[in-house]
Amino acid sequence: RSGSRSNLIPTGFDLTSPGMIINFILFSLTTSAVALIEERRRGTLRRLFVTRLRRSELIGGKTLGMFSLSFTQQVLLIVIGAVLFGVGYFNAPAALLLVMIALSIFVSCLGLLLATLFGSEQALIAAAVMISMAMTALSGGWFPLEITGHTFSTIGHTLPTAWILDAFRGISLKGWGIADVLPAVGVALGWAAVIFALAVWHFRAAE
Secondary structure, three states: OOOOOOOOOOOHHHHHHHHHHHHHHHHHHHHHHHHHHHHHHHOHHHHHHOOOOOHHHHHHHHHHHHHHHHHHHHHHHHHHHHHHHOOOHHHOHHHHHHHHHHHHHHHHHHHHHHHHHOOOHHHHHHHHHHHHHHHHHHHOOOOOHHHOOHHHHHHHOOOHHHHHHHHHHHHHHHOOOHHHHHHHHHHHHHHHHHHHHHHHHHHHHHO
16 A cells, blocks of 8 residues: 555555656646637637737636646546555645646646647647657656656656656655645746746737
C-alpha cells in the first residue's frame, strides 16, 4: 500500500497515477478546443467580436469552461487513485488543491491557444495527441526522471508538467505541504500567463 513518508517503498500506482493524470488531462483539452473551432466555423465568434466584449474577456470565458472540465476530470482521477489504489493524494489537501488549480489553468490556456492556431478539428486533435504524449514522456509521466540522468531531467523540467508531477508525487510520497508545491504552482501559472497572452494576441491578429 502507498505511504505518505519518503522512507516507505512506493508502489507502481504511486509512480504511474500522477503520470496518467497529466496524460489524460492534456489529451482532454481537445474537447473544449474543438468546440471553439466549431464556433468559429459557424460564425458565432465573429458575432461576439462585434459586441463590447474584449478579446481577453472572451478568451477568459472560454478558459473558465475548459478549467471546469479539466478540474472535474482531475477530481475523478485523483479519487480513483486514492480510494482504489491507495495513492496518498490526500496527505496534504490544501497543497493538492493548489496543484490541481495550477494544472487546470495551464491546460485550459494551452487548449485555447491550440484552438486559435488550428482551423480544423483533425489538425487540432493530431496536435493535441502529439503534445500530450511528448509532454507526458519528457515530464516523467511514463518513467521517473530520476532514472534518466541529469541532462534529460533538466530538459524535462523546462516544462511545467514535470514540476506538477513532482508536486503530485511529493504530496503522495513525502507529505509535501503548501510551501513545497509553490515552485511547481508558480512555474505552471507562469507558463499559463504566457500562453494566455499568446492566445489573446492571435485572436486579435486573426480578426
